[in-house]
Amino acid sequence: MSSRDVKIRNPAVAGYFYKSDRQELHDEINSCFSSRLGPGPISDVNIARERKVIGIISPHAGYIYSGAIAAHGYRFLAEDGLPESFIILGPNHTGVGSGVSIYPKGIWRTPLGEVEVDSQLSELIISNSSLIDIDISGHLYEHSVEVQVPFLQYIYELAGKSFKIVPIVLLMQDLSTAKEVGDALAKAILSYSKNVVMIASSDFTHYESSESAYNKDMKVIDRILNLDPDGVINCVYQYRVSMCGYGPVAAVLVASKALGAKDVKLLKYATSGDVTGDKSNVVAYASIVITKE
Numbered sequence: 565m566s567s568r569d570v571k572i573r574n575p576a577v578a579g580y581f582y583k584s585d586r587q588e589l590h591d592e593i594n595s596c597f598s599s600r601l602g603p604g605p606i607s608d609v610n611i612a613r614e615r616k617v618i619g620i621i622s623p624h625a626g627y628i629y630s631g632a633i634a635a636h637g638y639r640f641l642a643e644d645g646l647p648e649s650f651i652i653l654g655p656n657h658t659g660v661g662s663g664v665s666i667y668p669k670g671i672w673r674t675p676l677g678e679v680e681v682d683s684q685l686s687e688l689i690i691s692n693s694s695l696i697d698i699d700i701s702g703h704l705y706e707h708s709v710e711v712q713v714p715f716l717q718y719i720y721e722l723a724g725k726s727f728k729i730v731p732i733v734l735l736m737q738d739l740s741t742a743k744e745v746g747d748a749l750a751k752a753i754l755s756y757s758k759n760v761v762m763i764a765s766s767d768f769t770h771y772e773s774s775e776s777a778y779n780k781d782m783k784v785i786d787r788i789l790n791l792d793p794d795g796v797i798n799c800v801y802q803y804r805v806s807m808c809g810y811g812p813v814a815a816v817l818v819a820s821k822a823l824g825a826k827d828v829k830l831l832k833y834a835t836s837g838d839v840t841g842d843k844s845n846v847v848a849y850a851s852i853v854i855t856k857e
Contacts (some may be wrong), residue, residue: 571700575691577707578675578738580659581626582714586675589651590685594719596631598788601834603636608643608721613643618825619762619816621788623849624654624708624809629836630767634715636742636831636851642719645853647759649728650716651689651749651813654708656735661702662738664745665692668698674710676717683726689730694780695741708727708765708809709733737811739797745811746793746818753823762817766809768848769770774837780805781833788852789828792818820854827855 575584583589602691609629620637656665668690669683690696703709704740709731720727734741754761768784776857787795793814800810807813817825831853836848 573667573670573672573703575674575710576705581707581711583676589675590718592627593631593714596635597639599632601632601838603639603832604704604838605700606642606719606722608750609719610643610645610853611723611725615759616649616857617641617644617761617853618820618823618856619764619818619854621764621766621813621850621852623851624711624714624765624769625767625847625849630849631837633832633834633849633851637853638715638719640831640853642722646723646725646727647761648682648731648811649685649730649758649760650763651685651732651760652675652709652712652763652765653729653732653734654706655690655737655812655814656733657708657808658705659735661735662699664741665674665699665702665733666696667700667703667731672713674714674717674754675741676714676721679713679717680728682730682798683799686730687761688755689748692751693744695744696732697746702735703731706733707722712765736813739794739814739828742793742797742811742814743813743818744820746761747822749819750822753819762816762819764809764812766807766813768807768850769849770808771845773836774843774846777835777846781848781850783828785833785850788813789830791817791825791828793819794830819823824856825854826857829853
């Protein structure tokens with residue numbers, strides 16, 4: 565690929581969801597791990613042993629609100645072992661682009677540096693689905709995938725390693741779409757020669773009391789812990805849960821089951837009210853890890 569063919573996606577929410585200065589962003593992520601809602605500093609970035617993590621579910625709000633919750637999943641990942649590529653799925657908040665948009669190749673830039681899109685893996689995913697469209701427009705201003713990338717850069721910098729990503733955003737989040745996307749991910753990962761972990765980017769209940777959010781979200785989280793993608797979407801519909809990324813979560817559950825997932829753990833659940841002190845009108849976040857055993 566010549567330099568003129570490389571598409572560079574610049575950050576859309578740097579300076580808004582997270583710091584735009586490299587050192588300030590590094591310090592901000594470090595504080596997410598060490599804060600009272602965080603998991604504590606990463607004790608060991610494992611680059612030797614076989615990984616158990618298949619996927620994680622991670623929030624995507626501003627780091628001041630959800631960063632400490634996201635840090636739980638990223639610490640677990642770092643201490644489990646580092647894969648070579650990540651498929652990051654998020655909801656399409658902007659409404660721009662196709663129903664399921666994949667960013668096929670190029671570079672994603674953040675204040676912490678540049679990450680290459682895994683074009684080989686993206687081609688495998690595309691070849692296994694007629695639903696997933698090559699569409700950069702759906703990614704240009706979308707934050708749900710972007711906010712995961714600096715966390716990955718942070719832990720890989722600790723290890724002195726690099727990684728690649730495949731960004732996918734879902735405007736369509738129905739069960740049929742989630743199943744087709746999940747099947748395509750599993751087939752691509754199984755046929756790929758490198759290690760891959762999936763990340764489903766989602767917040768949970770929006771703008772309700774913390775009590776209401778907890779009661780609704782735990783119904784959905786129970787289905788996640790039971791590797792039940794149908795149940796996740798049914799709960800969202802039945803209980804009117806304003807979870808923004810239920811499609812990506814369901815798709816990752818579908819793929820995880822096909823890849824031999826055996827266990828799902830809720831690492832941390834909290835809300836914006838745990839940061840601000842206002843429990844009357846919160847957004848909720850969870851960090852969840854899916855493993856082979």
